[in-house]
Amino acid sequence: MAIQTSPAPPAPSRTPRAGELGTPQYRRLFGAGREVTIHWLTFLVTAVLVLAPVVPILYQSVRNQPLYAAGGAFTLSNYAHLFTSAGFGSIVLDTLLFAVLTTVFALAIAVPMAILLERTRFPAARLFGQVLRWPIYISPLVLAFGWIVVYGPAGFLTSAVREGFGWVPWNLYSLPGMAFVEAVAQVPIAYLFCANALAASDTSLENAARSVGAGPLRVLRSVVVPMLRPPMLYAGLLIFGTAIETLSIPLILGEPAGITLFSNFLYEQGIDSINPDYGLLGAASTFMLLTTIALVVFQTRLLKHAQRFVSVRGKATRSDLLDIGAWKWLGFAFVGLYVVFGALLPMLALILRAFTSLLTPLVNPFDLLTLDNFRLIFDYAPYTESIVNSITVAFVGAVAVTLFGTVVVLVARRSDFRFARLLETTAQSPHAVPGLIVGIGLFWAFTWMPGGDAVRGTLFALIIAFGIRALPSAYGAISPATMQLGAELDNAARVAGADWWRTVSRIMLRLLVPAMLASFLLIWTQMIREYAPAMFLAGAESQVIGTTAIDLWTQGETGSVAALATLQIAVTAVVAGLAGLLLKGKKHA
Amino acid sequence: MPELVVENIKKSFHGTAVLEDINFTVADGEFFTLLGPSGCGKSTTLSCVAGLETPDSGTIRVGDQVFFDGTPRNTVPPEGRNLGLVFQSYALWPHMTIADNLALPLKLRKVTKDEQRRLIDDALTKVDMAHLRDRYPHQLSGGQQQRVALARGIVYSPGVLLLDEPLSNLDAKMRDQARVWLKDLQREVGITTVYVTHDQVEAMSLSDRIAVFMHGRLQQVGTPTEIYETPATPEVAGFIGRCNLLEGRVGSTEGGTVQVKLGETGQHLRVVGACSAGSSATVGLRSERITLTDRADAPHDGAVNVLRARIEQCSYTGARFEYELSIGDLRVHAESPVRHTDGEINLIVRPDDCLLFPAQV
Numbered sequence: 001m002a003i004q005t006s007p008a009p010p011a012p013s014r015t016p017r018a019g020e021l022g023t024p025q026y027r028r029l030f031g032a033g034r035e036v037t038i039h040w041l042t043f044l045v046t047a048v049l050v051l052a053p054v055v056p057i058l059y060q061s062v063r064n065q066p067l068y069a070a071g072g073a074f075t076l077s078n079y080a081h082l083f084t085s086a087g088f089g090s091i092v093l094d095t096l097l098f099a100v101l102t103t104v105f106a107l108a109i110a111v112p113m114a115i116l117l118e119r120t121r122f123p124a125a126r127l128f129g130q131v132l133r134w135p136i137y138i139s140p141l142v143l144a145f146g147w148i149v150v151y152g153p154a155g156f157l158t159s160a161v162r163e164g165f166g167w168v169p170w171n172l173y174s175l176p177g178m179a180f181v182e183a184v185a186q187v188p189i190a191y192l193f194c195a196n197a198l199a200a201s202d203t204s205l206e207n208a209a210r211s212v213g214a215g216p217l218r219v220l221r222s223v224v225v226p227m228l229r230p231p232m233l234y235a236g237l238l239i240f241g242t243a244i245e246t247l248s249i250p251l252i253l254g255e256p257a258g259i260t261l262f263s264n265f266l267y268e269q270g271i272d273s274i275n276p277d278y279g280l281l282g283a284a285s286t287f288m289l290l291t292t293i294a295l296v297v298f299q300t301r302l303l304k305h306a307q308r309f310v311s312v313r314g315k316a317t318r319s320d321l322l323d324i325g326a327w328k329w330l331g332f333a334f335v336g337l338y339v340v341f342g343a344l345l346p347m348l349a350l351i352l353r354a355f356t357s358l359l360t361p362l363v364n365p366f367d368l369l370t371l372d373n374f375r376l377i378f379d380y381a382p383y384t385e386s387i388v389n390s391i392t393v394a395f396v397g398a399v400a401v402t403l404f405g406t407v408v409v410l411v412a413r414r415s416d417f418r419f420a421r422l423l424e425t426t427a428q429s430p431h432a433v434p435g436l437i438v439g440i441g442l443f444w445a446f447t448w449m450p451g452g453d454a455v456r457g458t459l460f461a462l463i464i465a466f467g468i469r470a471l472p473s474a475y476g477a478i479s480p481a482t483m484q485l486g487a488e489l490d491n492a493a494r495v496a497g498a499d500w501w502r503t504v505s506r507i508m509l510r511l512l513v514p515a516m517l518a519s520f521l522l523i524w525t526q527m528i529r530e531y532a533p534a535m536f537l538a539g540a541e542s543q544v545i546g547t548t549a550i551d552l553w554t555q556g557e558t559g560s561v562a563a564l565a566t567l568q569i570a571v572t573a574v575v576a577g578l579a580g581l582l583l584k585g586k587k588h589a
Numbered sequence: 590m591p592e593l594v595v596e597n598i599k600k601s602f603h604g605t606a607v608l609e610d611i612n613f614t615v616a617d618g619e620f621f622t623l624l625g626p627s628g629c630g631k632s633t634t635l636s637c638v639a640g641l642e643t644p645d646s647g648t649i650r651v652g653d654q655v656f657f658d659g660t661p662r663n664t665v666p667p668e669g670r671n672l673g674l675v676f677q678s679y680a681l682w683p684h685m686t687i688a689d690n691l692a693l694p695l696k697l698r699k700v701t702k703d704e705q706r707r708l709i710d711d712a713l714t715k716v717d718m719a720h721l722r723d724r725y726p727h728q729l730s731g732g733q734q735q736r737v738a739l740a741r742g743i744v745y746s747p748g749v750l751l752l753d754e755p756l757s758n759l760d761a762k763m764r765d766q767a768r769v770w771l772k773d774l775q776r777e778v779g780i781t782t783v784y785v786t787h788d789q790v791e792a793m794s795l796s797d798r799i800a801v802f803m804h805g806r807l808q809q810v811g812t813p814t815e816i817y818e819t820p821a822t823p824e825v826a827g828f829i830g831r832c833n834l835l836e837g838r839v840g841s842t843e844g845g846t847v848q849v850k851l852g853e854t855g856q857h858l859r860v861v862g863a864c865s866a867g868s869s870a871t872v873g874l875r876s877e878r879i880t881l882t883d884r885a886d887a888p889h890d891g892a893v894n895v896l897r898a899r900i901e902q903c904s905y906t907g908a909r910f911e912y913e914l915s916i917g918d919l920r921v922h923a924e925s926p927v928r929h930t931d932g933e934i935n936l937i938v939r940p941d942d943c944l945l946f947p948a949q950v
Contacts, residue, residue, distance in 0.1 A: 019746065019747065
């Protein structure tokens, strides 16, 4: 096809004839517009990233030799070995019980709080709503450390209670104890799901109930709570899946008590054992992968269905909040207890522990102030390095994933690429791959592929691993923003003479800057806490805060763990604050 | 600039045909309107011309430059078509100033900076917006945004200007004003224009020719007068203006007129036209061409038709009275400057004011 252009520029001071300026010329690659190459490249890179950790695991699970060794053969004995190995049944049962308990605890805490804060007249509701989101920024690992400092067998409150009553009603190093700590870490997720659903729901339903004579409590019971079923179900599934794959709490709380869940079983098989059984590890990883994939598929189907009965109207009207009278003080006590004892106290104790040599109710902690815990970290180069590594990985990773994720979203949502839907599904699928599995799979992939040894154990490998895990978050942060931009904006640019890539770079990328900043912040906080893939992948020089913390913990250096956690919280808070300012500034511009 | 030719365009979504055999040619400099109710396929046709949608088959070309001939190989992408398009929502890029919005298509065409400035000034002056060149779109009113969108559509002198309901987001008064200057502007620039609207007043007042769309088919192409005076089908007659469509059966024919028996009413209408005796036909009666009279001594000389009707409802709209009448089981809408008392009334209709549509076999 030939596009006519006029070689000579129009003479000045007259209007060009219709069509005289011609159309812009674009370089064509492989006989098609350059966007075709860009689309395929994006698709291929995404597919390789997503499959890289999965394929080696599937392959290893049916080989009788380590996958890099020559002469291996197909076998199913790894699965037979896994299912018949001693304790497998109890591991599966304990994992299920842990996940169920976590889900129940988290919903039992989050749902009443969401209703109280979103739908009733509640003292300082806005402040509480903000505070409840904080644990999102803190990793479950750090939260677990904080809980041990306060509620562990030698914890601050445990000691105080034992001193006072001679008996302690809780035991953190048990399945319910573990589930409760994990639940506290997951409460923000369930809270946000329910609170957002309530904020978006049509309050005229409540007003209708009131108009036919229902009192505030009756409205809550008959209208509001039933409306929450879909977000509860969805958040529940999400928490259930997270609980199955989580490594920190089984490792920190389960190991000492001899409780083995599936994730620390994988950890023991893969890292702790001197001579790992590759086949067994492959089969076990496949088993876990299939479980999480099944959960995510179920979730997706449910969400599709759920959206049909969530009542959302376009017009946002500030609703009348329900007045539940004296009950509100009971609610206030409930929310207050959770915030103080669940989130604030463990964090404060952890920070205090970082600056003291010991934390006990018997001695005034301010008599024990010291900087030794920090000294230990800063005196030993690999520990200091792990902090720098975490920051580097999180920063570079967040930038890279945000940029790549934006291109993926634009190809999937704003192009005529034939496999746009498949690209979208692919980019979101790492959501179903646990961090441990990404670590094991990529470790094997780098071992397997020629030249991979040079990459394995470097920060680059960590960025790839963390990046794979973060890609769905980037997609989720940017995709809704593109839906707010009308298709006419691209169409106008296309008709005006911009090809697909020009339209993306001149129009879409500029308009998506706020969403990209939000995505950067989200991924930064996710990556600075991430450690599970690094357990397998990190070399001596590429440790991150999380792996160093676990290392110090196993050495019994509680104070330095607290110091490290304090540093992590500080770094996260500073970046979150800066980004908040930046986003605010953007809005005013 | 040569003509725009659309030939045999077909398109279906999920097995439902949305465009069937669309054919039209827009002459150089012509103001051509695609008119029809929503969902009739007019906007889809415009998108196909712009390259934003791809038809299943057919040909689209401007002069001898083929945009589309049914093969993916020869399909020219939107950016290769050199058209101007103004959207209903204006689609001004919100992160650019007005001047930058106009500059982008020029930059893409590697126009020099000085020339860019000159062309932008030129285009903004044409729409009376030069003083707001450094504003951002969200700082402008809807009417101003609409002018800027138009300026952006013409600043690079595209071959054809496409307008997709550009006035429908304006309020009624603004729309009337905008219509007048839009026509002036088009005449001044002399650009070939394809205009999409569902508003028949816009279409009639602006267009050189109109293409009437219904149910994905092109019903008629013609000048506003042709469309109004000699609509091709009862649907076109019903869509343009207010037209009563009365079913009947053809009785006798004589001297260029036919006698149509109106349903079961027992009354007859003499209509100019040709139709074989005994066949069924539809007669179109424009509301404003019916004269109402109370007088019993209505002329019975045969030069005009006189029908007896009953007034069912009368509503006052200020300028005139609108009547719902019944002739037997037929309902007729009529207008009159005079208030008539309830009861029976005579309708006077000239045979050459009636539109005769023989029933389609």
